[in-house]
Amino acid sequence: MFKEKFNEGIISARDFNREDIEYILNQARVMVHNDKSSDLLKGKILATLFFEPSTRTRLSFESAMHRLGGRVIGFSSAKVSSIKKGESIADTIRTVENYSDCIVIRHPLEGAAKLAAKFAKIPIINAGSGSGEHPTQALLDLLTITEEGKKLDGLNLGIMGDLKYGRTVHSLAILLSNYDVNIYFISPKELMLRNRDKEFLRQRQVKYKEVEKYREILDVLDVLYVTRIQKERFADVEEYDRVKGFYIFTNEDLKVTKDNFKIMHPLPRVSEISAEVDSSSKAIYFKQTYYGIPMRKAILAELLSF
């Protein structure tokens, strides 16, 4: 079912209904509890085409593929590829599909992964398309939340930071629209969710609120999902500095949170969460990176094994 539905790959969180999400979460949980390396994908090749820099996403996909016995080819910068010579995404894809069994692509353009899937005969996995989406990050985020003891229905979730350009935020909100959640979108006015995203959530009848200061609603949250505020988005550096100041989560903040509160971050972080918070059991952003492996193993196994 999942395999058939997603035979073109993982492009957008919008393609997932509740059943799909539950299925892949369960497959990932099997991987959590069986973290040995295997030969499941022996003889298969994954191509990782990263037109934008990445540590976590690229390395975790590659690690997941190796853990399943498969092999990896690819590039980690557009500069070393033929893009430099003016090649289109469509041509790159129609070439690399002859060298591999699945392509993971990160690209600065919002529709890049969708375009790639249109041309490819093999599955495409969207590893971040501009300010658009990053669906496998959102899936591993849900795995993290549920494996750390939370239920998605009834969850009070704060999502804080760059809600306008943050692709992980978009995919996460879309996936959660399949559940009965309360989302608090926390950001300076300049970085609030775009109207088209809010429109989508309203259509899906998602209960959400927009707030500017996280301290106002911190005590009601089960999970706070923090993202990096990208300095480069601000025209005015002073404004960035003003905004940045609101968003330094400290041990002081932890004190008002619920006992079971958890704080997450897709990383990399700059200064949004103070290093002192790292040692709290409520801080699960490094565990979150761990969950990237079982989720990506589950996805690769689903798309590539028989």
Next chain:
Amino acid sequence: MFKEKFNEGIISARDFNREDIEYILNQARVMVHNDKSSDLLKGKILATLFFEPSTRTRLSFESAMHRLGGRVIGFSSAKVSSIKKGESIADTIRTVENYSDCIVIRHPLEGAAKLAAKFAKIPIINAGSGSGEHPTQALLDLLTITEEGKKLDGLNLGIMGDLKYGRTVHSLAILLSNYDVNIYFISPKELMLRNRDKEFLRQRQVKYKEVEKYREILDVLDVLYVTRIQKERFADVEEYDRVKGFYIFTNEDLKVTKDNFKIMHPLPRVSEISAEVDSSSKAIYFKQTYYGIPMRKAILAELLSF
């Protein structure tokens, strides 16, 4: 035989006689019909040293090595290597040969691969040496032509584009000098074949013609091999733009071609072939990338297995 003759590796198309070509084409055909992954080169390591950017050549060599069960190390940019610190090719080779069983090298200098082979104790494969040669590309081109139903003897082949600096063109013409072909070299005057290359073809009694406009001879061609015109070669941008205009192959052009006509391109393309042509069964440039895998598997198997 082949293995003994090429025990220093694949450096130049000039080293191949007709028998050598037929042998490696046949070995590659075995790989076409047996495209499963194997363990033939288990325990062997291929080093890919790319001092110039590449998508196709590097990734297809790496994919071929993985499909045969071997491993890959290397770099895709001179910037991340010790070249930056001033190391010579000879020193790099005498180092990397201790880490691997075969070296694939792409370098901006014309004699780079030959120099590398002079110093190496393991086989060197020339993956593009400046404006000089790119022999494995030419071998996969012949595989493509023959697998797509053409005979090399009697072939009417147009080679169009940058004939002066195009290394794939040089290697292709040299290999074909072993056959009874009719070659039409199509290019603006500025990018015609160099005298030394024409001298070589004359000595080998190759029948060739130089033309400036492909439409004049399009109807007699069995295959048209298009290459990218490299903007950077032109001192005068206006001249580039004038020339570029001659070389946009469209569906309109297809109409006057023979029924069995095929159009090829080593890729990347910029605008030499219009995207509308892609869907024609006469367009085989993406298939051509596919043939890179069986040809490179055949070469690696030949050089590295017992």
Next chain:
Amino acid sequence: MFKEKFNEGIISARDFNREDIEYILNQARVMVHNDKSSDLLKGKILATLFFEPSTRTRLSFESAMHRLGGRVIGFSSAKVSSIKKGESIADTIRTVENYSDCIVIRHPLEGAAKLAAKFAKIPIINAGSGSGEHPTQALLDLLTITEEGKKLDGLNLGIMGDLKYGRTVHSLAILLSNYDVNIYFISPKELMLRNRDKEFLRQRQVKYKEVEKYREILDVLDVLYVTRIQKERFADVEEYDRVKGFYIFTNEDLKVTKDNFKIMHPLPRVSEISAEVDSSSKAIYFKQTYYGIPMRKAILAELLSF
């Protein structure tokens, strides 16, 4: 014993006593005499995080891991990673440790590897930390010296070049402080050993002398270890050129050396050793690169197998 002592990894030559050195040298010798690939580390993943360029160290670690049947992920330039986005070493390490079983790190900061080890739950291997240390290079240097027929006790060793900033020099001198050696430090005044390093050697009662001209002591040396003088360290180019002239080792120099004299270099070299010397049996710097494989295999096997 070794495994337990170094369960946090290989950070500094200072952590090695004579017994540790002898143990790992012996393990490496086993690898020298059994250079077949194996499946010892099948299912294990090595992460190579190179924030500075490298050919030898990165490729030899990767080759060693592949020869043992393990897999490799990583990056070869800080530009393609999240460092570009402002991530700290601690965060990178706490992420990548979830994707791998061991991390090899090269970083421009002197304390980088130590810091990484502080945060990591898996072994860290220091592959060069700024001007500080490069312990695995020094271990392979000792393997080279002993495998090429020398005893460490009683050795008359010249170390020439950039003794101030050269990290391989520092690690080598520290390891040798466990033996009864005579070290001649040869460098222009500007690049002499730092006081803190000399202090360490005096405390360990190492017999050493500082000289400016290698020709004065060349006839007493068993081994001359040459390093690259890094042009970028000199404020004054003229001074660099003056210094550089002192340090071009030629065949003329070889004539006054002992019969069993050997000349080494961690490479890359620029012009410190003339190319004419390469063909002498006294020149063992390329063999030295070879010994990187068995030494790194021994280290990886020790840290990662049961």
